[in-house]
Structures are given as structure tokens and as C-alpha cells.
Amino acid sequence: MRPLENIRVLDLSRVYAAPAGTMMLGDLGAEVIRVEQPGGSDSTRGWGPYAGGQSTYYLCANRNKKSILLDLKDEADREEFLELVRESDIVVDNFKTGDLKRMGLDYAQLKAVNPQIIHCSVTGFGQTGPLAFEPGFDPVIQAMSGLMDVTGEPDGVATKVGVPTADILTSHFVVIGILAALRQRDFTGEGQYIDLSLLDVQVSSLANVSSAYLNADFVSKRLGNRHNNVAPYQVFDCADGPLMFCVGTEGQYKKFCQAIGRPEWLTDERFSDNAKRKANEDELVRLLTPIIAAKTRDEWIAILQEHKIPGGRVNSITEALEQPQVVARDLIGEIEHPAYGPVRFVKNPLQHSSLGIEYELAPPVLGEHSHLYVKQPKG
Known part of the structure; x- marks a missing residue:
């Protein structure tokens, strides 16, 4: 038995931070149902390069999920969604602050339907503060958090990391926060709301750089590939x-x-x-x-x-993914999708003795599983 079997997740999120988090929940055995608008909600479906007609960006964050279509601005579809909430454990979204409240689907409404629901909202800046209603994308967060200022050559420009590190780190906190809320629910019988901000996550991840400033008034600078504190x-x-x-x-x-x-x-x-x-x-x-x-x-x-x-x-990326250590750890997997063929991916790095991680579902095409959950599936 996998640790999250019998846990259902309704995934309203898109792009990377929250979807990658729900993907990890799916790896751990949860039933993850992506809920998208008719026509699609996730812009990454249109980001190349493509494999079998599917965006490789979308593929990297959506295995072990199902996909249904609901228009949450439509009253009938909204009621169908709330019916699903009654039978679910977790809702994850990354709508802009205030959007779900305007649709009558904020945590207060979800809790009224299901007091045990755990609702995790991922935004750029959180639900409070002067920037709460502003959009926040990974490069903006890297810039505002100070990360870019300490990345790059000493005489060069501030530089972002080559992968969306704020999104990636936030996806981990999606999982940590939800697992903690599930454990707490075991004791209290009640769900809760998780307010997760990309900026909060990236600032909290400044590690020794923030500690040096907060405790020694030492401002770290760009050093290229050198270390702030150690040589060589x-x-x-x-x-x-x-x-x-x-x-x-x-x-x-x-x-x-x-x-x-x-x-x-x-x-x-x-x-x-x-x-x-x-x-x-x-x-x-x-x-x-x-x-x-x-x-x-x-x-x-x-x-x-x-x-x-x-x-x-x-x-290089080629060398990294093909090096003997990665091969020995069996880190590259493959899932077959009946519509667009094989999908290769980097596996979940958790290697427990009996965790039982499985890779059963390739990233779904839009609305692929609507017939299983929606009374009148949308085309």
C-alpha cells in the first residue's frame, strides 16, 4: 500500500510550482484530478519543444494525474465541482488572490461543504501584504528575493538560475504543507488552509546568505563559481x-x-x-x-x-542525464500514453525501502477523464 492511497486531490493549478507538487502527491499514491476550463487553463501546453504533440514542459509536471473539464464560472459546473469537494481531501490552486472568492469557491465555501478539506493556495506573494493581488512569475521572484543579486560573475549582471528554482522549491513546500495538514487532520478531524507564497519560499531558501546579513550585517555579492565563505x-x-x-x-x-x-x-x-x-x-x-x-x-x-x-x-544536460551514477540509480523512467506515445521523465528521487512509488499514468490530454467524474462531459 502506498502512503497516500485513498486520498483524493483536486488540482486547479497550472504552470509548474503547484502542478509539480500535486504530481509528487500522485507519485505517493494519491488520486490527483486536474480540473481545467474547457479549452484548457494551463499555458504550458503551448510551450515547446513538443513530443508526440505534447509540450515537454507540461509533461514534466503532470504524470500520475487525471484530467477533467469544468467551467468554474458556470453555476452548474461549480456545483459539480463542489460535489467532488465533498468526496475529496485536498484542493490545490494557484489562482490570483481573490479570484476563487469571487467565484464562491474560497476556503470558507469549501470548508462549509467539507470541514475536512485541506486547501492549499499557491501565489506569487501570498494572500496578505501590499503585493497580494499582483502576479508573480519565477524570474520575478528570483529577482525580488535577492537570489539573482548573488548569482553570476562578480563583474557581470545579476543572473537567474537556469531552472525555475522558486517554482521548484515551492512545489516541495506544497507537498510538505499538505502532508503536515493531513497528519494534523488525523488528530483534529478538521482540514485547514495553506497560504503558500513563492516569494516567502525563495527568501526562506537564501540559507547562509540571509543568515550572514541578519546576524553579521554581511552582504553577500556575486562571486561566480566561488564560495562566499570557503576557499578553494x-x-x-x-x-x-x-x-x-x-x-x-x-x-x-x-x-x-x-x-x-x-x-x-x-x-x-x-x-x-x-x-x-x-x-x-x-x-x-x-x-x-x-x-x-x-x-x-x-x-x-x-x-x-x-x-x-x-x-x-x-x-552538459546530456552528460548529466546519461552519467553512470544516474543510470545506476535507475533515475530515468518511461510511461506509455495510448494517444501520444512514450513519455520519458526523471523519477521521483525518494527511494524508500517500501514506499512503493509507481508511475501509472502519463500526463493526461485535456479532459481525458471527464467521463469518469463529470455528469455531462465537455468536449
Whole structure:
């Protein structure tokens, strides 16, 4: 038995943050029903590239779900939706603040129909505050949270991360929040409302950068591939390409000096501890650059592994998805859809001994399962 069997989720969300969260609930065994407007609500269906006529962006966030069509502005369809709410456990949406209330489908209305319902709303800025009614997309959140200001080269422009990291992190909190609410419901018998903001999530994920400012008034700046607090901790060019070196502790630094044939650096006043290495980082990097460039990546990886020092290739996406470790972990899966063929995907990373994650449903075409749940299915 999977952990969320017998749990039904009504998924009103679109794009990535909330849909990826409900997908993970589906992986854990929940019945996830996407509820979309006739004609479609999710703009990602129109974002290329495509596979079998389906958007690969849409495919990455919607496995293990069913799809039905309801026009929530129509009274009859709204009543059908509320009938589903009566028989469900969770509602997830990412409508703009106030939209569901105007349709008579906010948490107060859902709770009146089903006191045990858990309603999770995902918005850019949350349900309160001066920006509550403003739209918030991932790059805007990356910018406003300060993340872009600490990403990029020191003399370059503020840079967003190459994947929608605010959306991705928020999808995890969708799952965490809902699982916590389900557990609390076990004790109280009541549902609750979860107000989840992309900006809140991304600010809370600033980690050591926010802690440095809040506790030491230290404002982190862009350092490219270097670390704010540790050296040497960056990408170096080897004879055949770039490699990430992470010499994160004094013990690792001692082994690193032996590995590169520079034991004298252990007592060199410029480099003898991390604080001095950070203060003299430019000089340290200048001296290290030709040493690292003299060997290939494979040669350095063998040396780093021998000395238990973290390091890894800077892989292309192709190399990342095809590397032996990913293959050994069986991380790539495939589901067959009768209409558009096979869908390959990166599996859920949870590898419990008896969790029983299964991949049964390919991302559905629009309205594919309406006949199972809607009295008068829309075309």
C-alpha cells in the first residue's frame, strides 16, 4: 500500500510550482484530478519543444494525474465541482488572490461543504501584504528575493538560475504543507488552509546568505563559481574541461595540499587557514590555475576520490542525464500514453525501502477523464 492511497486531490493549478507538487502527491499514491476550463487553463501546453504533440514542459509536471473539464464560472459546473469537494481531501490552486472568492469557491465555501478539506493556495506573494493581488512569475521572484543579486560573475549582471528554482522549491513546500495538514487532520478531524507564497519560499531558501546579513550585517555579492565563505571552492579548468573543486574543511585542505604536491601551503601564512585563504583568494587561485590545468578531469577525479575531496565534472544536460551514477540509480523512467506515445521523465528521487512509488499514468490530454467524474462531459 502506498502512503497516500485513498486520498483524493483536486488540482486547479497550472504552470509548474503547484502542478509539480500535486504530481509528487500522485507519485505517493494519491488520486490527483486536474480540473481545467474547457479549452484548457494551463499555458504550458503551448510551450515547446513538443513530443508526440505534447509540450515537454507540461509533461514534466503532470504524470500520475487525471484530467477533467469544468467551467468554474458556470453555476452548474461549480456545483459539480463542489460535489467532488465533498468526496475529496485536498484542493490545490494557484489562482490570483481573490479570484476563487469571487467565484464562491474560497476556503470558507469549501470548508462549509467539507470541514475536512485541506486547501492549499499557491501565489506569487501570498494572500496578505501590499503585493497580494499582483502576479508573480519565477524570474520575478528570483529577482525580488535577492537570489539573482548573488548569482553570476562578480563583474557581470545579476543572473537567474537556469531552472525555475522558486517554482521548484515551492512545489516541495506544497507537498510538505499538505502532508503536515493531513497528519494534523488525523488528530483534529478538521482540514485547514495553506497560504503558500513563492516569494516567502525563495527568501526562506537564501540559507547562509540571509543568515550572514541578519546576524553579521554581511552582504553577500556575486562571486561566480566561488564560495562566499570557503576557499578553494570553485570551478577550475582542467586540461580537457571544467571541474568543480570543493575543499570545504581544514581536513580536506590538508589532504588537498598533499594531493597537489604543495605541502608547504599548510604553513604558508597566506593560506594556513580558511580565513587567510579567503583574504588571499585571488593569489591562491592564480597559483592553483596552472596546477589544475596540467591534468585531465579524469585524472583529477581519481585524485580527489583517493583523498575523499568532493569534486565533479561540469556536465552538459546530456552528460548529466546519461552519467553512470544516474543510470545506476535507475533515475530515468518511461510511461506509455495510448494517444501520444512514450513519455520519458526523471523519477521521483525518494527511494524508500517500501514506499512503493509507481508511475501509472502519463500526463493526461485535456479532459481525458471527464467521463469518469463529470455528469455531462465537455468536449
